[in-house]
Amino acid sequence: MNPDHELAENFRGGDEHALRMAYDRYGGAVLHLALRTLGNRADAEDVTQATFVAAWQGRETFDPDRGGMLGWLLGIARRKAVDRLRSAAREARVAETIRALPEPAATVETPERVLDRLVVADELARLPAEQRRTLELAFYDDLTHPQISAVTGLPLGTVKSHIRRGMANLRQRWEVDGAASGSRPAGRSRTL
Amino acid sequence: MPHLDPDRLVDLALFDSSADPEESVHLDECTGCQAEISALQQVSEIGKETEEVRDLPAPPESVWAGIAAATGVTGQPAVPADDVVRPLRPSANGRRRRRPPRWLPPFMLATAAAVLAVVGTLTVVQLTTGRPPAAEVTARATLNPLTASSARGDAEVLGGDRLRVGASGLPLTTGYYEVWLLNPDDTTKMQSLGSLPANAEAELPIPPGTDLRTYRLVDVSVEPHDGNSAHSGDSLLRGTLTN
Numbered sequence: 530m531n532p533d534h535e536l537a538e539n540f541r542g543g544d545e546h547a548l549r550m551a552y553d554r555y556g557g558a559v560l561h562l563a564l565r566t567l568g569n570r571a572d573a574e575d576v577t578q579a580t581f582v583a584a585w586q587g588r589e590t591f592d593p594d595r596g597g598m599l600g601w602l603l604g605i606a607r608r609k610a611v612d613r614l615r616s617a618a619r620e621a622r623v624a625e626t627i628r629a630l631p632e633p634a635a636t637v638e639t640p641e642r643v644l645d646r647l648v649v650a651d652e653l654a655r656l657p658a659e660q661r662r663t664l665e666l667a668f669y670d671d672l673t674h675p676q677i678s679a680v681t682g683l684p685l686g687t688v689k690s691h692i693r694r695g696m697a698n699l700r701q702r703w704e705v706d707g708a709a710s711g712s713r714p715a716g717r718s719r720t721l
Numbered sequence: 722m723p724h725l726d727p728d729r730l731v732d733l734a735l736f737d738s739s740a741d742p743e744e745s746v747h748l749d750e751c752t753g754c755q756a757e758i759s760a761l762q763q764v765s766e767i768g769k770e771t772e773e774v775r776d777l778p779a780p781p782e783s784v785w786a787g788i789a790a791a792t793g794v795t796g797q798p799a800v801p802a803d804d805v806v807r808p809l810r811p812s813a814n815g816r817r818r819r820r821p822p823r824w825l826p827p828f829m830l831a832t833a834a835a836v837l838a839v840v841g842t843l844t845v846v847q848l849t850t851g852r853p854p855a856a857e858v859t860a861r862a863t864l865n866p867l868t869a870s871s872a873r874g875d876a877e878v879l880g881g882d883r884l885r886v887g888a889s890g891l892p893l894t895t896g897y898y899e900v901w902l903l904n905p906d907d908t909t910k911m912q913s914l915g916s917l918p919a920n921a922e923a924e925l926p927i928p929p930g931t932d933l934r935t936y937r938l939v940d941v942s943v944e945p946h947d948g949n950s951a952h953s954g955d956s957l958l959r960g961t962l963t964n
Contacts, residue, residue: 534893535919545794552785557777560784577780578787585792642767649764650771655920657875657887659863668769673736689728694873696731700764 533598540598541588548585555599556581558647559606566610566640576613580606599651600644600706607640607708641708652702653695660695663688723747725754734761856880862939862960864888874958876900876939879924884914887922888941888958896945900925901952902936905961911952912936916944937962 536554539547559580563573583605584591591601653661659681666672666680674692678685704710725733725744732738740748748754789795856879864874864886874888886900898917904910914925927933941958 548788548792548794549785552788553779556780556784558774560780561774561777574780574784578784578791581788582791585788585794645767646770647774649767650774653768653771654775655889657863657873657889658877658885658922659861659875664768667735668765669772674732689731692735693727693731696735696761696764696768699768700760703764703767704760 534593537591537593537598541591541593543588548581551584551598551602552581555602558599558651559602562603562606562640562643562647563610565638565643566607567613572613573610576606576609579609583609596706596710597648597702600648600710603644603647603706604708607644610640644708645703648706649699649703652699656695656698659683659687660691660698663691664695664699667692724751725757730754730757730761734758735765856883860933860937860962860964862962864939864941864958864960866958867956870957872957874941874960876960876962878927878933878962881933882927882929883924884927884939885922885924886917886939886941888917889920891919891941891957892943894919894943896943896953898957899942899944899952901940901942902927902931902933903938903940903959904935905938906935908938910936911940913950913952917941933962 536547536550540551556577560573560577563576563580564570567573567576580602584602591598653664656664662681663677663683666677672680674685674688677683677692678688681688683691725747729744733740733744748758858877858879859881860878862876864876866872870892871890872888872892873890874886876884876886879885884900884902888898891898898919900914900917900923902912902914912928912931914927915923917923917925939958939960939962940952940956942953942956944953944955
């Protein structure tokens with residue numbers, strides 16, 4: 530369920546190395562979320578920095594039973610990015626320069642969608658190699674079960690079971706760590 | 722008709738196949754199956770978008786400098802990947818079992834596991850591409866938990882002399898995980914291959930002369946740091962190698 534027990538425990542316990550390790554492991558994802566949400570590199574780097582500082586200062590509030598560390602960090606980053614968008618909009622209204630702002634829809638996405646994508650990508654990378662490979666062929670190459678079987682040399686039944694289990698794993702992680710995890714009731718799908 | 726088969730639900734959600742008339746009738750009235758397909762469709766859509774976030778660049782070091790200044794933490798960058806990869810390579814004599822050095826503090830092991838988790842895929846690519854000829858998979862096994870658990874894994878024999886093992890969902894331990902080849906006809910006979918980092922992959926040398934037709938059962942155990950090199954008897958995952 531939570532692949533980061535050890536790092537999370539050390540982080541919560543105030544181990545300074547754990548902060549650097551969390552940054553090395555998840556800094557790229559946090560920056561990506563901020564960049565896609567804000568569309569501005571300087572602001573995105575500020576949000577990344579503020580996210581890790583806030584996470585460290587609030588490390589005792591991290592509850593590993595409620596989800597993984599990546600989801601928690603991305604949740605903090607999302608709130609900080611949204612706050613920044615709101616304050617930018619306020620400033621813009623004050624300055625009456627709203628029309629001068631670039632149209633946001635073209636370059637930015639909802640932070641929730643980016644967050645979901647990062648969490649699912651992280652889980653995909655953790656799947657056993659064959660499960661991961663079969664799902665990549667289905668997702669990225671649009672191959673069907675029989676085509677994946679032909680490409681990988683795996684029996685059709687094995688391909689089906691890898692894909693079924695892989696999808697179940699991605700779904701479970703998404704339900705625990707995804708953007709809607711707080712609002713979605715714990716359904717039966719949580720128990721695989 | 723009964724609920725749709727789990728494979729069929731994935732078919733409908735991921736592969737855009739259309740429901741046959743009988744299935745359509747069931748789907749019209751079964752909110753459970755509808756919800757399953759809807760969730761799987763969402764996961765599938767998100768999954769298709771993950772390709773663009775697979776190799777994200779790290780933030781510039783100035784971001785870390787700001788974090789360090791604000792928190793008073795002065796961490797160094799993680800151990801270079803090379804330092805972690807090296808112990809995974811087959812040793813020159815290839816015979817000795819490998820274990821993590823006893824003096825290695827838990828944090829170092831955690832660092833190694835963290836770096837491996839991040840560069841896992843890359844590492845395997847480097848390991849396999851750096852050793853011509855390209856590793857041929859001669860046997861493989863799916864590793865299943867012995868008790869009810871979310872642990873899972875798989876193993877592949879590469880080039881007949883190495884075992885690549887990947888596992889995830891292993892339970893937290895203060896000890897470490899160890900990979901064995903067992904003789905399923907007499908499970909007191911076994912061969913240790915080495916240790917496995919938590920939730921990462923390892924490529925372990927298979928001692929020359931090992932008969933994989935006899936020692937065909939891959940076993941992942943959890944071992945305490947008690948100085949006893951024998952199997953703890955606490956197996957987490959097992960699977961039989963097949964060609």
